[in-house]
Amino acid sequence: MKILLVGEYRENKLLDVTYDLIGFADKLEADKVMLAVGYEEDIPKFDGKLYLADANTLGEYNPSAHKQLVLDVVKKENPDLIVFIHSSFGWDLAPRVATSLKATQFTEVIDYKENSFIVPSCNSKLRRDLKSKTDKTVITIQAGAFTPIDEPSGSPEVENISGDTASNVNFVAYEEAEAKGLDLTKAEIIVTAGRGVGKKDNIPIIQALADKLGGELGASRPVADNAWVDQSHQVGTTGQTVSPKLYIACGVSGAIQHLAGMKKSEFIVAVNTDKDAPINEVADILVVADVLQFVPALTSKLS
Ligand SMILES: Cc1cc2nc3c(=O)[nH]c(=O)nc-3n(C[C@H](O)[C@H](O)[C@H](O)COP(=O)(O)OP(=O)(O)OC[C@H]3O[C@@H](n4cnc5c(N)ncnc54)[C@H](O)[C@@H]3O)c2cc1C
Structure with missing residues (x-):
């Protein structure tokens, strides 16, 4: 071929x-x-x-x-x-x-x-x-x-x-997306909330683990699209590309667009109720558990 x-x-x-x-x-x-x-x-x-x-x-x-x-x-x-x-x-x-x-x-x-x-x-x-x-x-x-x-x-x-430069379409300019404050690319630890966290009210559970580890909060696209978390936290092809030392994906399925933004992380932990979730393909550790039970328990142990 x-x-x-x-x-x-x-x-x-x-x-x-x-x-x-x-x-x-x-x-x-x-x-x-x-x-x-x-x-x-x-x-x-x-x-x-x-x-x-x-x-x-x-x-x-x-x-x-x-x-x-x-x-x-x-x-x-x-x-x-x-x-x-x-x-x-x-x-x-x-x-x-x-x-x-x-x-x-x-x-x-x-x-x-x-x-x-x-x-x-x-x-x-x-x-x-x-x-x-x-x-x-x-x-x-x-x-x-x-x-x-x-x-x-x-x-x-x-x-x-070389070729003919004539065109019936004029390129005008690239328009940069508005730069938001958070730069996840420099974070050493990221704890990401996926749709599996269920609702906006549960985001503080994920944020608490991120805080406990001295890391940043990440988000999958549906979490950002639903405004559970600001879009500046989104990881993936239409979000930021990150490579922290530790990436904890909580209730994230592992769609290709998400993986593209985080698969170069050094160590990946995924917490998911589905043992066959695609995130398993890149995870070093897959914890098969409910995030709403496992994450608070982990945060509390770290205390
Ligand atoms: C052009 C394009 C660009 C995109 N760009 C991005 C991007 O930049 N970033 C991005 O993230 N997505 C992006 N997407 C969307 C992407 O395809 C997926 O839809 C998205 O990543 C899914 O997000 P999720 O994993 O949070 O949700 P879901 O796919 O709904 O996964 C939720 C996961 O949570 C698990 N779960 C459910 N309940 C619990 C529980 N109680 N405890 C533990 N686990 C649980 C489920 O088993 C499931 O695996 C893009 C899509 C397109 C078409």
């Missing part, structure tokens, strides 16, 4: 998620080539071929130009799969490319098993196994699902390419 990976730059920098594309190709043990509209002084580290177009000329986000470049490289390399990150860039570009190629498109792929692409559905409660029926397939992969464990290395063979 041959894969074309489409790397991503933002504000003059290669995005780290570009390495998730490489992790994906390596998982499939596929031949890989990459296309990136970026900068010569900051190219991705890998062994293989890199088609590099200049972002100074084409812009980091120019859907018409980028689509044409992808189609040009597809023509040269004839890949079976064209892979984007499931980002605003990938969301926009992947369907444009899939439509032009009359190819199947799968979005938010989190795994690949036995020739099937695994895609979450129903807010990650279910997983679909999808097989493509077209010669070429375009996919977007969920950030964090294929992050390589090893540090990036290698140096690609670079071929410079």
Whole structure:
């Protein structure tokens, strides 16, 4: 199988998620080539071929130009799969490319098993196994699902390419989300409340353990969305990415979007009533218990 990976730059920098594309190709043990509209002084580290177009000329986000470049490289390399990150860039570009190629498109792929692409559905409660029926397939992969464990290395063979800069869409600007006070990335201990804590009134139970350990309170997305905890505490792809020494996940199922933000923690304890909860895949210790009983007991022991 041959894969074309489409790397991503933002504000003059290669995005780290570009390495998730490489992790994906390596998982499939596929031949890989990459296309990136970026900068010569900051190219991705890998062994293989890199088609590099200049972002100074084409812009980091120019859907018409980028689509044409992808189609040009597809023509040269004839890949079976064209892979984007499931980002605003990938969301926009992947369907444009899939439509032009009359190819199947799968979005938010989190795994690949036995020739099937695994895609979450129903807010990650279910997983679909999808097989493509077209010669070429375009996919977007969920950030964090294929992050390589090893540090990036290698140096690609670079071929410079160029394209037409005309576009019927003008990129205006990136708008930063409002910066909130809490920086969880520096916390050494994080105790996170998931939906399993049941209701806002139970958050102080989790906060008490965090305080006792001298750590910070984290939250899964539903907990933040329900305003049980301020959004600045959210961990995951749309929250903060953390790597504390100790991460205690209380009533967190371990959806891929949550794992992406905390799986690099040094030691992970999960407290869950479900022994088969996906958080178990990354937990060093899984405590099968009700958080509302276990957490206060632990806090009290620590006293
Ligand atoms: C584009 C996108 C981005 C997203 N970004 C994020 C993100 O940044 N961060 C994030 O967290 N999610 C994110 N999500 C949502 C994610 O898919 C999950 O829905 C979410 O992480 C689930 O949160 P949870 O684990 O708290 O809740 P649930 O999935 O409902 O899990 C609750 C868990 O608690 C357990 N439980 C229930 N009662 C108890 C009890 N009494 N004691 C112990 N355990 C109990 C259950 O067994 C279950 O495992 C995103 C989703 C999408 C589509």
